[in-house]
Amino acid sequence: MRVVIAEDLALLRDGLIRLLEAFGFEVVAAVDNGPSLLRALTGHRPDVAVVDVRLPPTFTDEGLRAALEARRTLPGLPVLVLSQHVEQLYARELLSDSSGGIGYLLKDRVSDVAQFVDAVKRVAAGGTALDPDVVAQLLTRHAREEPVLRLTPREREVLELMAEGRSNAAIAAKLFITEKAIGKHTANIFTKLDLPQSEDDNRRVLAVLKYLNA
Amino acid sequence: MERDTRRTRGAAAAARGLAQAVLALAAGIPLAVASVVSLGLVAAVGVGLALAPFALLAVRAFADLQRAWAAEWSGVEIQRPYRPEPERRTLPRRVWWILSDPATWRDLVWTAANIPVGFALGLVPAALVVYGLEGVVVAPWVGQVSGFGWGPFWPLRDYGAVGVLGSVGLGAAAVWAGLRLGPPFLRAHAVFSRSLLAPTRTALAERVRHLTATRSEAVDASAAELRRIERDLHDGAQARLVALSMNIGLAEEMMKRDPETAARLLAEAREASGTALTELRGLVRGIHPPVLAERGLDGAVRALALSLPLPVDVAIELPGRADAPVESAAYFAVAELLANIVKHSAARRAWVEIDHDGRRLRMIVGDDGTGGARVAPGGGLAGVERRLAAFDGTMAVTSPPGGPTIVSLELPCALSSPKISPSSGTA
Numbered sequence: 001m002r003v004v005i006a007e008d009l010a011l012l013r014d015g016l017i018r019l020l021e022a023f024g025f026e027v028v029a030a031v032d033n034g035p036s037l038l039r040a041l042t043g044h045r046p047d048v049a050v051v052d053v054r055l056p057p058t059f060t061d062e063g064l065r066a067a068l069e070a071r072r073t074l075p076g077l078p079v080l081v082l083s084q085h086v087e088q089l090y091a092r093e094l095l096s097d098s099s100g101g102i103g104y105l106l107k108d109r110v111s112d113v114a115q116f117v118d119a120v121k122r123v124a125a126g127g128t129a130l131d132p133d134v135v136a137q138l139l140t141r142h143a144r145e146e147p148v149l150r151l152t153p154r155e156r157e158v159l160e161l162m163a164e165g166r167s168n169a170a171i172a173a174k175l176f177i178t179e180k181a182i183g184k185h186t187a188n189i190f191t192k193l194d195l196p197q198s199e200d201d202n203r204r205v206l207a208v209l210k211y212l213n214a
Numbered sequence: 215m216e217r218d219t220r221r222t223r224g225a226a227a228a229a230r231g232l233a234q235a236v237l238a239l240a241a242g243i244p245l246a247v248a249s250v251v252s253l254g255l256v257a258a259v260g261v262g263l264a265l266a267p268f269a270l271l272a273v274r275a276f277a278d279l280q281r282a283w284a285a286e287w288s289g290v291e292i293q294r295p296y297r298p299e300p301e302r303r304t305l306p307r308r309v310w311w312i313l314s315d316p317a318t319w320r321d322l323v324w325t326a327a328n329i330p331v332g333f334a335l336g337l338v339p340a341a342l343v344v345y346g347l348e349g350v351v352v353a354p355w356v357g358q359v360s361g362f363g364w365g366p367f368w369p370l371r372d373y374g375a376v377g378v379l380g381s382v383g384l385g386a387a388a389v390w391a392g393l394r395l396g397p398p399f400l401r402a403h404a405v406f407s408r409s410l411l412a413p414t415r416t417a418l419a420e421r422v423r424h425l426t427a428t429r430s431e432a433v434d435a436s437a438a439e440l441r442r443i444e445r446d447l448h449d450g451a452q453a454r455l456v457a458l459s460m461n462i463g464l465a466e467e468m469m470k471r472d473p474e475t476a477a478r479l480l481a482e483a484r485e486a487s488g489t490a491l492t493e494l495r496g497l498v499r500g501i502h503p504p505v506l507a508e509r510g511l512d513g514a515v516r517a518l519a520l521s522l523p524l525p526v527d528v529a530i531e532l533p534g535r536a537d538a539p540v541e542s543a544a545y546f547a548v549a550e551l552l553a554n555i556v557k558h559s560a561a562r563r564a565w566v567e568i569d570h571d572g573r574r575l576r577m578i579v580g581d582d583g584t585g586g587a588r589v590a591p592g593g594g595l596a597g598v599e600r601r602l603a604a605f606d607g608t609m610a611v612t613s614p615p616g617g618p619t620i621v622s623l624e625l626p627c628a629l630s631s632p633k634i635s636p637s638s639g640t641a
Contacts, residue, residue, distance in 0.1 A: 111488065
């Protein structure tokens with residue numbers, strides 16, 4: 001799988017290259033600023049990009065903007081955005097075209113290598129990988145609302161994991177229950193939140209995120 | 215070309231002078247009379263207490279107009295000398311605020327003196343232009359057929375050709391003189407106004423006192439803040455990193471002898487690094503939220519609004535970005551007010567409006583909660599006020615029992631270059 005990496009700190013950039021190459025990714029470009037990132041994304045058209053939000057020259061949200069810009073010319077281009085802090089505002093911008101292939105994680109999450117690689121692969125496959133912190137923020141906003149209050153604690157747990165972008169199988173493994181039980185919880189959640197049911201994992205995640213982002 | 219602009223400038227100056235002359239009488243006389251009468255009533259029977267503030271504030275508005283004109287027309291900057299408005303706007307406080315301010319009395323002296331001075335300085339250039347034009351355009355023709363005259367030629371027809379040539383020549387000279395005199399006369403009036411309307415030495419001394427007080431508060435606050443950060447780092451992230459490197463060292467030792475324990479130590483080390491990072495993130499947010507650096511006040515307030523457990527309507531109209539310290543003060547003020555709403559108000563909705571009127575950043579934070587918010591010493595609102603005071607900012611709170619609560623903040627500042635980034639959508 002072909003990857004473009006954008007990270008301005010050499011130490012972290014080399015770490016990411018080493019990590020991804022160890023798991024069989026091919027790093028086709030590793031850049032350290034916004035303009036080169038945009039060129040690399042539109043030039044290489046990678047299977048997935050791993051991008052730091054803050055990059056030179058402005059050291060603001062250069063990386064995020066370059067990623068969004070590239071996705072305007074190449075719709076659905078899978079991008080996993082990494083940051084020292086997560087903002088719901090940025091998550092919303094990343095998800096706004098609702099075409100999937102989006103990841104948004106705290107940089108710390110890289111330390112759980114297996115999970116991180118899983119997230120990269122999920123995003124490359126057109127799925128979603130949202131940081132648990134973002135999901136928690138999303139749910140806080142809806143915490144006082146009627147439909148979310150009606151969820152059982154277990155359903156809330158499932159909703160959180162689903163919003164992070166995990167498949168039913170992954171949620172089942174994480175909660176130590178059968179996939180069938182998860183299927184029942186998901187059906188309940190979708191009924192209570194009045195969302196259209198779907199068999200497709202990715203589409204279901206997007207529906208949940210759209211609801212939470214409203 | 216240049217002659218043209220000079221002529222237009224002269225004409226504009228003459229017209230402006232005329233406006234000033236008319237106002238000196240039409241506004242000056244009623245204002246002076248109203249002020250004196252209401253002040254007399256204060257002294258005699260006290261009825262004036264209710265009237266005096268209105269009369270004197272109207273004088274202030276008139277003086278403000280003159281300050282603006284002096285700056286715009288003649289480039290003479292006149293600072294406002296008034297004391298800051300009291301926090302609690304009860305009638306007696308307002309009356310005392312106005313009456314005890316020496317600037318009020320200087321305003322009154324100016325209003326009275328301006329009646330003759332402003333009238334004369336304003337009228338002369340305009341009168342010269344108008345009378346000169348009459349001499350050039352009207353007098354030569356009308357004067358031939360009636361008993362009409364102009365200047366020294368009265369009636370004109372008695373002087374024949376000399377009268378016609380004389381009135382045209384002298385009239386043109388008068389127009390020229392009026393146009394030439396316009397700008398210096400306007401400037402003379404501006405300088406006259408400055409002598410009475412600008413802050414005096416006492417006012418400046420007061421300003422120094424105010425600045426000294428707010429500066430020492432700001433210095434104290436930032437020193438306390440640094441101490442807190444130092445303590446948080448020392449007891450938090452720093453201590454965790456020490457434990458972390460110890461764990462890793464131990465794991466290194468164990469690697470061969472007891473791989474299982476080594477793996478457990480490494481897992482613990484990773485967890486500790488996660489906690490340390492979370493703590494550092496919280497600390498960074500408290501010092502300067504990253505989203506504020508990345509998106510400015512606009513994006514940071516929107517991001518903040520999204521993270522609250524109640525819907526917050528955000529309307530922000532900012533054509534540029536303020537300096538970082540001002541931006542930070544504004545952000546933390548709004549953040550504190552929103553946190554108050556979440557904690558105390560039982561509100562179901564809140565709203566934030568931010569705009570810039572060219573001189574000040576204006577922020578309004580409101581909610582539909584239970585009201586009754588008050589500026590208590592040592593409380594959150596007092597903290598907001600203190601932090602804004604360091605930037606000459608002000609805060610006004612209206613919060614009747616039963617709500618709604620509306621807090622308006624103003625921070626004098628300039629905005630830098632217009633933002634080039636696209637708007638970030640609605641919150």
